[in-house]
Structure formats: structure tokens, C-alpha cells
Amino acid sequence: MALLATGLGVIPVAALGPTMGGLPRPDMEPVYPPEDAGYHSYEEMVAEIRQVASDHPDIVRLSSIGETYKGRTIHLLRISDEPDRDEGEPEVLFDALHHAREHLTPEMALSIIHLLTDGYGTDPRITAIVDSRVIWVVPMLNPDGLAYDLRGDPYRGWRKNRQPNAAGESIGTDLNRNYGYRWGGTGASADPASQVYRGAAPWSAPETRAMRDFILSRRIDGRQRIRTLITFHTAGELILYPYGYTYADRPSDMTALDERTLRTLAETMAASNGYVAQQSSDLYLTSGGKLDWTYGRERILGFTFELYPSGGSGIDRFYPPDELIVQETQRNHEAVLYLLEQSDCPYRVIGKEAGYCGPFFDDLEVGRGWLVDADGTDTATGGTWQRGVPEATNLSGPKQIGAAVSGRAAMATGRKTLGCASCNDVDGGVTTVRSPSIDLPASQPTWLRLRYTLAHTDSATPEDGFRVVIVSEGTRTVVFQDLATAVDRDGKWQRLKLDLAPWDGRRVQVQLEAFDMGAPSLVEAAVDDVRVTLP
Ligand code: NO5
Ligand code: ZN
Ligand code: CA
Numbered sequence: 001m002a003l004l005a006t007g008l009g010v011i012p013v014a015a016l017g018p019t020m021g022g023l024p025r026p027d028m029e030p031v032y033p034p035e036d037a038g039y040h041s042y043e044e045m046v047a048e049i050r051q052v053a054s055d056h057p058d059i060v061r062l063s064s065i066g067e068t069y070k071g072r073t074i075h076l077l078r079i080s081d082e083p084d085r086d087e088g089e090p091e092v093l094f095d096a097l098h099h100a101r102e103h104l105t106p107e108m109a110l111s112i113i114h115l116l117t118d119g120y121g122t123d124p125r126i127t128a129i130v131d132s133r134v135i136w137v138v139p140m141l142n143p144d145g146l147a148y149d150l151r152g153d154p155y156r157g158w159r160k161n162r163q164p165n166a167a168g169e170s171i172g173t174d175l176n177r178n179y180g181y182r183w184g185g186t187g188a189s190a191d192p193a194s195q196v197y198r199g200a201a202p203w204s205a206p207e208t209r210a211m212r213d214f215i216l217s218r219r220i221d222g223r224q225r226i227r228t229l230i231t232f233h234t235a236g237e238l239i240l241y242p243y244g245y246t247y248a249d250r251p252s253d254m255t256a257l258d259e260r261t262l263r264t265l266a267e268t269m270a271a272s273n274g275y276v277a278q279q280s281s282d283l284y285l286t287s288g289g290k291l292d293w294t295y296g297r298e299r300i301l302g303f304t305f306e307l308y309p310s311g312g313s314g315i316d317r318f319y320p321p322d323e324l325i326v327q328e329t330q331r332n333h334e335a336v337l338y339l340l341e342q343s344d345c346p347y348r349v350i351g352k353e354a355g356y357c358g359p360f361f362d363d364l365e366v367g368r369g370w371l372v373d374a375d376g377t378d379t380a381t382g383g384t385w386q387r388g389v390p391e392a393t394n395l396s397g398p399k400q401i402g403a404a405v406s407g408r409a410a411m412a413t414g415r416k417t418l419g420c421a422s423c424n425d426v427d428g429g430v431t432t433v434r435s436p437s438i439d440l441p442a443s444q445p446t447w448l449r450l451r452y453t454l455a456h457t458d459s460a461t462p463e464d465g466f467r468v469v470i471v472s473e474g475t476r477t478v479v480f481q482d483l484a485t486a487v488d489r490d491g492k493w494q495r496l497k498l499d500l501a502p503w504d505g506r507r508v509q510v511q512l513e514a515f516d517m518g519a520p521s522l523v524e525a526a527v528d529d530v531r532v533t534l535p
Contacts, residue, residue: 030150038322039103040110041150042072042143048110049077049139056117059083059130066210069163070144074210079116079135087134090344091218093229093300094336095138095211098175098290100145100158101318104307104328105232109139111329112336129340134225138214141207142175157315161205165192173199176233177286178208181293182245187285198288211290215298221436222369228265228343229302230336231290235317236283236306237275239266239335242295244286249279252408253296255363257347257356262301264349265342269303269335280304299366301346303339305332359446360438360510360532363406369436370411374511379429383414383523385512390526395421397490399455405493405528412526413514426464426523430515434471438532442505448479448498450530454514455491456523460484463517466525468498472508484523491524500532 031041040048053062061083064073080089094112096105116135119126129135140146144162149155160172169192177188180202184190188198203209218225241262243251250259266277280291283306294300308328309317320328342349345357362368364387372378372385390412392402399421404410411433414424440446454466464484470477479498500508514525 030147032150032322033154036103036154036319036322038325040106042140042146045106045110045139046073046075049075049113052113052117053077056120059120060117065138065214067206068142068144069161069206070147072143072147074141074143074207075139076214077113077137077139079113079130079137080133081131086220088225089132089134090227091134091136091225092340092343093136093138093215093226094232095141095229095290096232097140097142097146098231099233100142100149100160101155101315102232102234102307103146103155103319104234104325106139106146107325108232108305108307108329108332109137111325111333113137113139115333115336125337129337133340133343135340136214136226138211141211145172155315155319157318159195160197161207163205165197165200169193170197173197173205175205175207176290177288178203178205179288179290179293180212181288181296183288185245185287187245187281187287187289196286202288212293215294215300219298222367223436224298224300224368226294226298226300228339228346229294229300230305230339231302232305232307234307235309235312237273237308237310238283238304238306239270239275239277240280240283240291240304240306241266241277242280242291242302244280244289244292247279247281247285253365255365255407257350257352257363257406258295258299258301260350261346261352262295262303265301265339265346266303268349269338272334272338273331275305297366305335307332355533356531358531358533359440360435360530362435362530363409364404364411364528364530365407365409371434373432374434375432378431380426380431380514380516381428383424383426383514383516384431385411385413385433385514386415387411388415390415391417393417393421393425393524395457395522396488399425399457399491399522400524401453401455401491401493401526405451410526410528411512413524422522426514426516426525427520429517430513432469432511432513435510435530437507437509439507440500440503440505440532441534444534445504446500447533447535448496448500448510448531449533450496451493451528452482452496453491453493453526454482454484454489454524456484456489457521458486458488459519459521460486460489460523461518461521463515464521464523465515467513467515468496469511469513470500470503470508471511472503472506476511477502484521491526493528
């Protein structure tokens with residue numbers, strides 16, 4: 001890059017505005033001082049990713065997730081073998097620079113970009129990864145903060161964004177306290193002067209909104225395509241996994257399966273780079289952090305990497321000399337490749353591939369595109385299917401069970417009690433809920449597995465009950481039916497395993513039906529952990 005010597009230090013010519021006649025204007029993009037020229041300013045980063053995109057048009061697309069408070073573009077790279085086509089591949093997100101002073105983190109993002117693009121077509125491992133994944137990279141979420149940091153002498157130790165708060169108050173929101181999951185709890189500050197200011201409201205920062213909207217845009221057919229992510233920070237040489245908001249290892253908003261998988265992935269990555277793996281809150285409590293929202297709402301298995309150095313205190317730990325960039329970014333390459341490789345089936349790392357990585361798995365903890373009354377023909381007047389945390393009811397024994405099989409949520413008929421055991425059960429007909437589409441392989445037989453409960457009082461009749469239906473190419477086939485009899489039956493989770501062989505190679509949807517026909521009686525049903533598995 002051409003350099004221009006001025007009274008303000010050496011400035012890359014590319015950084016100068018077009019109308020400035022060679023003189024720097026006060027609002028131009030600042031650059032690193034010569035001794036740290038190995039680091040990338042915002043404009044240098046942009047130039048670099050443009051170069052990568054033009055060098056690798058077969059696998060790289062450049063776009064943006066939006067703009068910062070000051071109007072800078074927040075750039076986004078997509079790396080994949082078919083960069084313009086949606087092949088339904090597992091997706092992985094890497095982002096950097098939530099915090100302005102964490103200078104090593106955009107270098108980490110650029111290092112990943114080079115690793116994947118330079119290795120494509122030459123390194124078989126990297127080629128296989130790029131061919132089978134969609135990799136997203138946001139190299140600088142907070143370039144406004146970086147620009148401000150670089151205007152110090154030499155730096156300012158700035159952390160937040162540069163969005164003004166109420167008149168007379170300090171500037172900036174901590175972007176890693178502004179995400180909308182349990183925002184406002186312990187581990188963030190309501191004081192605009194604080195380094196960990198949470199913002200006036202969840203998503204009050206344009207940068208977090210842009211990140212949120214991008215991630216939500218990857219929900220396709222109700223299902224989140226992004227399976228795993230790493231958000232890069234400094235420092236501490238740590239790999240952190242959710243949650244940050246609580247010390248509990250497995251609160252009710254995390255399943256046992258995910259807890260084991262997160263911990264195992266973190267420990268395996270840590271073994272490769274010499275970092276320490278721990279739950280995020282073991283460092284300190286945070287609320288409104290990125291990992292909590294991406295796991296809590298979207299079930300993305302995410303990690304915060306706190307890069308070099310491991311120790312030290314004071315502001316210098318954010319500013320390692322540029323001689324260390326290569327060593328401290330390459331150090332994480334194995335962890336990054338490993339996470340990319342496991343992202344088609346993260347449960348493989350705890351030996352659960354067969355049970356949980358088939359054509360479909362829904363623990364029903366978050367919305368994944370099920371549709372109530374898909375055909376508009378349901379007749380039930382109450383107690384229709386709802387996904388969520390079921391409330392326990394009791395009428396001569398438990399009827400709606402208050403506990404899910406996995407986590408805390410399930411699909412239940414009228415999940416709230418509305419005040420009494422018979423206030424929100426199925427009434428007046430049938431209620432249906434239909435899954436998103438599931439593509440069954442032609443080559444292997446598959447099984448539909450789920451847990452269900454059906455409860456009723458002794459006034460029930462065989463006109464009441466629970467059914468599982470396969471919907472395919474407009475045809476509806478009942479594959480399981482549990483009809484009531486005139487006895488009192490308490491709620492109890494039961495296992496179901498159904499042969500899907502007749503639909504090999506077809507696209508199907510699973511429909512759950514609960515019904516109370518004829519004389520009204522108390523009928524409650526619920527379903528959890530719907531899976532389609534391979535042998
Ligand atoms: C992070 C993690 C605890 C997520 C944060 O030092 S850092 O600010 N990079 N640590 O507090 O957001
Ligand atoms: Zn940070
Ligand atoms: Ca569940």
C-alpha cells in the first residue's frame with residue numbers, strides 16, 4: 001500500500017478522501033501508528049476483504065449486515081463452494097470487535113478468511129470444509145469505536161460503540177450487554193458512564209440490531225441454519241460457553257444434551273490452543289451478551305474466544321505488538337477448523353450422532369416453524385396446540401404434566417392452565433400442529449421417534465385421543481393412534497418409535513393431532529423431542 005508522510009504520521013494514500021488534495025481531513029479514517037502497522041484499520045480491513053473477494057470469486061461474496069451509529073458499513077463475508085446458491089448446508093458464524101480496543105480480534109477474523117480462501121483447492125481438509133459449509137465472517141462489528149480508539153496517543157482503551165446517550169451523559173453502549181436475552185439483569189450497568197453500559201433498551205445499538213437481523217435472516221423454513229459460532233474478544237486465553245447470565249451449569253433454558261455438547265466442544269478446542277475452557281459466568285456474570293441470545297433464542301452453540309494474552313492487567317493487554325499477530329491468530333486455526341468440521345452434527349462429539357443428527361430433531365425449546373391448523377380445518381374450540389413451558393394441572397392425578405422431557409418446553413394442548421384443570425384442555429373437536437418439511441433419504445430406512453403424553457378423565461370415550469399423521473404430497477396417513485377409554489388416565493411421558501420406510505426418499509411433514517369429539521371430557525396431550533433417525 002502506498003504511504004504518505006504527513007505531520008500526523010504515515011497515512012496510507014488509500015485512506016485519504018478523494019477531495020482532500022493529499023491533506024488529511026479531521027474526520028478521515030485513522031490508521032495504526034507505524035510500530036503497529038501490521039494491524040488493520042477499518043479501511044485497510046475493507047481493502048483486504050475486497051482483495052480476497054476479487055481473488056476468490058468462486059467461493060467468496062462480500063455484503064454487509066447494516067451500518068454503525070456513525071454510518072460505517074458493517075461488512076459480511078460469505079465463504080462457500082456455491083456462493084450464490086442455497087444448498088441447505090450447515091452454517092457457521094465468526095465475528096470480531098464487539099469491543100473497540102480488542103485489536104487482535106479483526107486480525108483473527110482476517111486470518112480465518114485467508115486460511116479458508118488460500119487453502120481452498122489445495123488443502124483437502126479446507127476444501128472439504130468450504131464445500132460442505134456456509135461460513136459467515138463479520139470482521140469488525142464496532143469500527144466506530146475502533147476509529148475513536150485509534151485517535152488516542154497511541155490508543156484510548158475504548159470499549160463501547162460511539163452512540164451518544166442522553167444529553168450531558170457519556171458516550172457509548174457496551175455492545176456485548178445490549179443483546180435482548182435477559183437484558184437488564186446482573187452483569188451489566190444502567191449507568192451510561194459505565195464501561196459495561198447496557199444501553200437504553202435491548203437492541204438500542206444499531207450494531208447489535210444489525211447482528212440480530214442478520215442472524216434472524218438465517219432462519220429458513222423456521223429453522224436456524226447457523227449451528228455454531230465464535231465471537232472473538234481479548235483477552236485471557238479462554239474459551240467461554242453459555243450462559244453468562246447465571247452461575248448455574250444447566251439452567252432450565254439449556255438442555256442436558258446441549259450442556260454436554262458445549263462443554264465438550266470447548267474442552268476439545270481448548271486442548272488444541274492451550275486456552276482454558278469454562279462457562280462464561282465463571283469469568284464473571286454478564287447479561288445481554290451475544291452468546292446468551294444466540295443460544296437462548298436461536299439454539300446456536302456459540303463460544304467466546306478471549307485471545308492473547310492470558311494474564312496482565314491494565315490497558316496494555318489489549319495492545320500486543322504487531323509481531324505477535326501471526327502467532328496468536330494461527331494458534332486458533334485448529335480450533336476453528338475443528339468447530340467447522342463438527343458443525344453438521346455437534347452432538348457427534350458426545351457420541352450422540354445416531355440419535356440426534358438424522359434428518360430431523362426438535363427439542364421444542366424454541367420456535368422452529370411448526371404450524372397450528374395448517375389446513376384451516378381444525379374444529380377444536382379450546383386447548384389448541386401451543387409450544388412452550390406447560391403448566392401442571394391435577395384432577396384426580398396429574399393431567400397436563402408441568403415438566404418437559406428435554407429442557408423446559410414442549411408442544412402441549414393449551415399449555416396454560418387458565419385457572420383450573422379443565423379450563424384449557426382440548427374441547428369441541430380436533431387440534432393439529434404440523435412440522436416443517438423433512439427430507440427423508442432414499443437409501444436408508446428412517447424412524448420417527450417422539451415422546452408423548454395423553455391424559456383424560458373417566459368421562460372420556462374412544463372419540464377422544466392423540467394421533468400422529470404423516471403428510472406427504474397432499475396425502476395424510478395415520479401412523480399412530482392412542483384412543484381414550486372411560487377410565488381416569490394420568491399424564492405420563494411415553495416413547496414412540498414409528499417406521500417411516502413407506503416414505504423413503506420423500507419429503508414429509510409430521511402432524512400431531514389431539515381430539516375431544518362427542519360428549520366433552522378432559523383431554524390433554526403433549527409431545528417433546530421429535531426426531532427422525534437413521535438406523
Ligand atoms: C467479555 C466476555 C465475558 C463475554 C465481556 O473482556 S471482555 O470484555 N472481552 N469479556 O465482558 O463481554
Ligand atoms: Zn471483549
Ligand atoms: Ca423440550
